[in-house]
Amino acid sequence: MTLSIFDVFIKYYPLFLKGLVGTLKYAAIAVFFGSILGSLISLLNIAKNTVLNTIGNVYVTVLRGTPLLVQMYIAYYFLPMAIPALNALNKETCVIISLILNSSAYVAEIIRGGISSVDIGQMEAARSLGMSYRHAMVKVILPQAIRAILPSLANEYIAMIKETSLAGTFMLYELMYTRTLLANKYLIWQPLFIIAFIYLVVTVFLSMLVKLLEKRLAVSERA
Amino acid sequence: MKEHDKEVLIKVEDLHKSFGELEVLKGIDEEIARGEVVSIIGPSGGGKSTFLRCLNLLEVPEQGSVIFEGEDITRLSKGKDLDLIRQRIGMVFQQFNVFPHLTVLDNITLTPMLEKKLSRKEAEEKAYALLEQVGLIDKADEYPSRLSGGQKQRLAIVRAMAMDPDVMLFDEPTSALDPEMVKGVLNVIRDLALSGMTCVIVTHEMGFAKSISDRVLFIDDGVVIEEGAPEEVFENPKSERLQAFLNEVL
Numbered sequence: 001m002t003l004s005i006f007d008v009f010i011k012y013y014p015l016f017l018k019g020l021v022g023t024l025k026y027a028a029i030a031v032f033f034g035s036i037l038g039s040l041i042s043l044l045n046i047a048k049n050t051v052l053n054t055i056g057n058v059y060v061t062v063l064r065g066t067p068l069l070v071q072m073y074i075a076y077y078f079l080p081m082a083i084p085a086l087n088a089l090n091k092e093t094c095v096i097i098s099l100i101l102n103s104s105a106y107v108a109e110i111i112r113g114g115i116s117s118v119d120i121g122q123m124e125a126a127r128s129l130g131m132s133y134r135h136a137m138v139k140v141i142l143p144q145a146i147r148a149i150l151p152s153l154a155n156e157y158i159a160m161i162k163e164t165s166l167a168g169t170f171m172l173y174e175l176m177y178t179r180t181l182l183a184n185k186y187l188i189w190q191p192l193f194i195i196a197f198i199y200l201v202v203t204v205f206l207s208m209l210v211k212l213l214e215k216r217l218a219v220s221e222r223a
Numbered sequence: 224m225k226e227h228d229k230e231v232l233i234k235v236e237d238l239h240k241s242f243g244e245l246e247v248l249k250g251i252d253e254e255i256a257r258g259e260v261v262s263i264i265g266p267s268g269g270g271k272s273t274f275l276r277c278l279n280l281l282e283v284p285e286q287g288s289v290i291f292e293g294e295d296i297t298r299l300s301k302g303k304d305l306d307l308i309r310q311r312i313g314m315v316f317q318q319f320n321v322f323p324h325l326t327v328l329d330n331i332t333l334t335p336m337l338e339k340k341l342s343r344k345e346a347e348e349k350a351y352a353l354l355e356q357v358g359l360i361d362k363a364d365e366y367p368s369r370l371s372g373g374q375k376q377r378l379a380i381v382r383a384m385a386m387d388p389d390v391m392l393f394d395e396p397t398s399a400l401d402p403e404m405v406k407g408v409l410n411v412i413r414d415l416a417l418s419g420m421t422c423v424i425v426t427h428e429m430g431f432a433k434s435i436s437d438r439v440l441f442i443d444d445g446v447v448i449e450e451g452a453p454e455e456v457f458e459n460p461k462s463e464r465l466q467a468f469l470n471e472v473l
Contacts, residue, residue: 125320125379128279129334129386130310132303139333143324 008190012182016191019175020198026167026174027160030099031107034160035153037100038107045112056108063105069166071098076170095170099163106156114149115141147217154210158203165199175199232257232292232390232421233278239286240273247273248284249445255423257389260416262432262439262453263425266468269443271425275392278423279312280305292389310338313383317395319375321367327354327378328363331385339386346385353381357411373404377411390421397428429472433457441465 009016044056063071075098076091118141126136168176175195182191233255240248247270255261263271276282278289280296288297291308299305322330331353332346341349354360357377359370367375376396383391393412397405409431416422416435426432432439432453439456441449441464449456449465457473460466 119318119320121316121318121320122322124281125314125316125322126334127306128281128309128312128314129383130306130308130338131334132306132338135337139337140322140324 003187003190005190005193008182008187009194012178012187012191015178015181016175016194016198019173019178019195020202022172022174022177023161023164024202026096026099026164026172027157029096030103030160030164031153031157033100034103034156035107037104039111041104041108042111042115045108046115060105060108063102064109068098068102068163069169071102072166072170074098075101091170092172095167095172099160099167102163103156103160106159107153110149110152110156111145114145114147114152117148118144150217151210151214154206154213158206158210161203161206162199230257231255232259233423234290235274235278235287236290237287238274238277238284238289240270240277240282240284247445248277250287251442251445251447253440253447255390255421257421258419260422260435260437261424262436263423263442264427264429264432264439264456264468265442265448266471270445271440271442272394274442275394275423275425278392279309279314281314306338310334310386311389313386313388313391315376315379315383315391315393315396317398319367319372319379319399321370321375321378321382323367326364326366327359327370330367330378331382334382335385349385350381353384356414357381358407371404372400373407376400376404376408380408380411380415384415390423391415393422393424393426395425395427397426427472429457429469441468443468 003011041056041059044052045060047053047056072095075094079094079097080089122140122144123136126140127133131140164172164174165176167174168180171177171180175198179191179195231254233253235251235253238248238251239246249270251274263275265271273282277284278291280289284297288295290296291312294308296305296308299308322333325333328347328350331350332341332343335341335346335349336343351360351363354363357380359374359377359381362370362374362378367378370378380391380396396412397408400408405428409428412422412424413431413435424432424436434453436453438450439453440447441456441460441462443464449460449462456465457469460469
């Protein structure tokens with residue numbers, strides 16, 4: 001007898017819920033620490049030093065130019081070998097690290113984009129008043145850049161929710177991992193549709209929140 | 224305003240500036256005295272804005288020097304020293320460049336509080352006095368998006384004035400304004416000039432340049448082609464290029 005999608009969901013919903021919690025958690029960890037690391041990387045990118053710029057550029061280019069799945073495999077197998085201290089860490093942590101690194105590259109790019117979206121005249125005005133570069137950045141440029149950065153960061157979180165589905169490959173308990181669990185019970189196709197539906201509901205809902213955020217930022221700009 | 228003493232405030236020597244292959248300034252020597260009002264006229268792309276922007280090192284010249292109050296500022300290391308110099312050189316831009324995320328009042332008080340360590344009370348008292356002068360006192364708590372172009376430019380002028388500069392540089396201050404806003408902004412600049420402030424004004428407003436200036440420079444093709452008292456420059460131009468330019472714009 002074949003169970004319907006609905007039957008499978010009713011029967012196994014705690015597994016899916018646990019998976020969803022895992023997905024949201026891993027995405028949050030990736031974007032939170034990715035934002036911290038990405039901010040530091042973006043400092044390299046905007047520094048007036050060619051060596052630092054190059055390091056930042058290479059970092060961002062490599063992490064954005066290679067598939068996350070490849071990065072995860074490398075993190076999973078080679079990170080513990082390359083960095084002995086990581087030997088003490090479990091495999092799960094290595095996969096999470098690769099999520100964080102990947103996210104940090106995108107966040108660095110978001111911050112760079114946000115800063116360059118601010119009119120050059122703002123920096124010139126601040127500096128011509130005799131403001132230091134640091135003050136001009138902190139008091140004039142960043143408060144304006146943040147309007148562009150915040151919605152993009154939220155979108156990065158939504159993107160990460162989908163990206164974390166790859167972590168199931170490494171036995172991390174997130175939404176996609178429920179597929180593996182239920183496949184062991186010979187449930188092949190029903191879980192896939194349930195999983196797809198849950199991703200869709202979550203990303204559409206969060207996208208609506210981002211739209212609201214953008215609207216509010218636009219209003220406060222006009223006010 | 225014409226009986227200013229002859230103390231040289233800004234001295235420019237052999238100024239050269241290129242953008243890539245394009246040589247924009249081809250050797251300018253100039254002296255601006257304290258209290259003097261100098262207008263710079265000339266065709267677009269002739270180098271007048273670049274010249275002005277070299278005076279506070281927004282553009283860094285490749286060759287030559289800018290001596291401000293006796294100090295060669297092209298030799299200063301970028302950083303604190305240059306910031307201190309720039310605090311004494313106010314600048315007003317064509318596109319206003321007011322800070323959109325700050326109220327009118329905060330636009331004015333931000334830099335004095337940050338860089339001159341004025342208390343909020345001191346900075347605000349000064350800001351209110353300046354806003355009163357330019358008729359923006361009732362806008363103090365508004366954001367710039369609620370201001371007209373003319374009001375934004377007047378805000379930009381008092382924002383620069385709040386640093387107590389020794390000279391004010393104006394880079395085509397009325398070129399981005401609707402025609403009906405121009406007069407109000409020019410009146411503010413005129414009041415400043417009459418109060419004895421040294422002003423260097425890049426402008427296309429020939430009538431204004433003629434009536435307000437102690438001296439007019441005609442810059443084209445990266446050099447000062449002709450200069451002199453406004454009557455001479457406008458009534459009796461000597462070079463062909465200035466004659467052609469004036470025919471074009473008057």
